[in-house]
Amino acid sequence: MARVTPPAILILGGSALATARRLQACYPNARVHRLRGRVAVDAQADPGDIVYDELGAHLRELYASGTPIIALCAAGIVIRCVAPLLANKGAEPPVLAVAEDGSAVVPLLGGLAGVNVMAREIAAVLDVPPAITTSGELRFGTCVLNPPEGYALASLVQGKRFVSDLLAGESTRVEGDAHWLDDAQLPRAPHATRAIRITPLAWNGNTDELVIHPRSVVVALTDSEDAVHRIRDALAAHGLAEQALAAIVAPATGIGNTTLAQAADALGAPLRFTAAASVAGEHAGAASSRALLSTAMLPSNCTVVDTATGIALAIADQPVDPDTVGRARGRLTVIGLGPGSADLMVPAARAALAQATDILGYATYVEMAGPFRADQQVHPTDNREEMQRARHAFELASSGRRVVMVSSGDPGVFAMASAVLEALDTAGEPDWADVELDIVPGVSAAMATAAQAGAPLGHDFCMLSLSDNLKPWSIIETRIAHAVEADLVMAFYNPVSRARPWQLDKALDIVRATRAPHTRVVLGRDIGRPGASLVTTTLGELKSTDVDMRTMVIIGSSTTRGFARRSTQDTHSAQREWVYTPRWYR
Known part of the structure; x- marks a missing residue:
């Protein structure tokens, strides 16, 4: 069930949290996304949970980033949220709606990204039948247009036509190794007009074929000049499909070459490097493309051919894992x-x-x-x-x-x-x-603490570490004195520790020599973590015993001010004190 991008499990209220935790067990690397203020932090809370403020914006951000989405809410809510982004069926991530109580699993989007596979996984955990509505998946037991990793469709448009023909009663034969279809309930016939072909050769446009390319071709070149066109010409000269590219191999001297990187991006193939060229001599071109392939750790059954454009092609009879070819740029x-x-x-x-x-x-x-x-x-x-x-x-x-x-x-x-x-x-x-x-x-901790307090860093400020592990205390004292003289707001990191409990008092002595006792001070402890606390006080009232190593200390300037307000809607609420430094200076 592991995926490179773990799914996001979204909930709107506390009633969905138990189901979300069950799904998190199904996908151990997934995180639960909780709507701020709607899900109480209790014994089931997890510090790894992500808290979001607005469902629509959060869903669209996840969708745009390609993150699989499991939303524990009504399907209509999810559809309306992501609808503005629906454009390319071939690029959408899996999106599912799951009932809060786990009684229903509905795959919504991402049929070509394995959404129905996820639906079956989730349904198995929840012990309910998945609500799969994809006709081909229901009829054949698999998504024919979603080949496994290492394979690519020649044409999605033709693929949809082909599946429609099968659903309308046509039969098919399978040419090549399509092991993932062995147990599919396809309407097979040995002499069928329609054919599913597994081949690295380019599709010729025959509408009776569904062509799936194994990524089994590795291209090697010794220089980056006109790389995209040369590679495409080399593939075309041997009738090979661009989608069959598994990797592009270049000499190690080409690491960091932006032209090579752009060529790999344009061709949708990972870029790998070998040391062959540097071993052969000082000049990158001294090693032939064929020599690059010989050191790229390719499968032993590859057929290697040279091209007129100085490129060598290695063609395997199975998909090639690019992670085993040469090495990537770190x-x-x-x-x-x-x-x-x-x-x-x-x-x-x-x-x-x-x-x-x-x-x-x-x-x-x-x-x-x-x-x-x-x-x-x-x-x-x-x-x-x-x-x-x-x-x-x-x-x-x-x-x-x-x-x-x-x-x-x-x-x-x-x-x-x-x-x-x-x-x-x-x-x-x-x-x-x-x-x-x-x-x-x-x-940063200073920014997070400031945001909780209001805007104490709203004008010029400085950040100072009071730790003398990496600099002498005399330098710290000098910098504090200059910051006080410049009337800067100061954010103190590492204010005290067991080994140096005296340093904050020394720093405060320097500040108090010039700055008024009523100067606003903000103490933020573990802001953003469980048990966080925020205290606002004054320079005159501040005691070093109020501070530990996990406290951020923000000392205001002469213009920093604070005020308290109680909600007009809730007269029983506590007064909230806000601290800010105006953007003007008198």
Whole structure:
């Protein structure tokens, strides 16, 4: 049941939570998405749950990202929400509606992406029959237009016509290895006019055929010049379909070549590299395309042919797994989890985690980033091992793996992005320069605390770490003094610890020497995590005993102000105090 992209399980109210947890057990990497304010946080709550604010926008975001959706609500609600995005049947993810009590499972969209397979999986868990309405699936027991991984339809339009003909009473024969159809209830006849053909050869337009291409062709070229046209010409010269491409192989000297990467994207094939060209000599062209294939770890039964355009083709009799061909360009993505709540993690960070082969980070943060699939490797380390962790990440990524380095908050704010760049800058490892490096921003603890309080960072501010593990305390004192003199709002990270309980008081002494006792102060502890608390006080009332290592301390400027308001609709509600710094300056 495992999928590269785990499904999102959406609920609108607490009555659906029990069913959602049952489905989460069916898809261990899936997360439950809860509507804010409608599902109470109780014993069944999970810190990995994602909280959303508006169903329509959230559903459309998931759909647009290709995430499978299991919505525990009325089918009509889901249809109306995603209707504006319905355009390409071949690109839609699976979308299902499930009754809150688990009494009905209705596949809605994604017939070509396995929605009916998911419907049967979910129905088996809930012990109910799935409400499958696809005619071909009901008649034949499988979706003929949804071949397994490693195969591709020649034409969806022709495929739909072909299935319609079978439903109308025509028979078919199967040519080639279509093992996934062995148990299908197809109307077969050995001399039928209609045929399902499994072949890497290009479809000739015959409307009596449903052509499915095994991705069994590997292309090798030694340079990127006019790559797309040359590859297409090479395939056409041998009658091969573009959809049969399993991988494009290039010399290792081409890693980072944007033209090659764009060609692979245009042809819809993964790009792989071998060291053949660099072994042969200094010039990338010294190794022939055929030599590249000889070092690409291809299946032994491949037929290799050369073309007039300097490209070599390897044709296997079965689909080729691109992960076994050469090696991919490694990728290292540095992400921030945000302050801790899953709904405050940016979608790009979540996508990077889903695609990762390896996840590294401080053990506490790695645990927060889970759960992970069985095929993902996790490398938790101690909080003080930043440079070793960064070097390990590059070592993994330079071998072709997709690595994610996890930080809390924003990775560029007192976190791992700086360590990663320092490792790259100082290591002198040429292979590390070939790694595709991406830094994904996150919601920092200061930003999350400020948002809870109002807008104390609404004007100029600075962020300061009070930890002297990586810089002398004298520098910290100097910077605090200058920030106070400049009348900046200050956000203190790492304010106290067991080893240095005195430093916050020292910092406050510097601030109090100039800043008024009524200056607004915000204390945010574990904002975005279970048990979060927010306190607003003043500089005069603030005590260091009110603060621990997990507290964000925001000290306002001379213009920062606070005010309290009680809801006019609920006179019994507590007064809410808001803190903000005006955008003007007097």
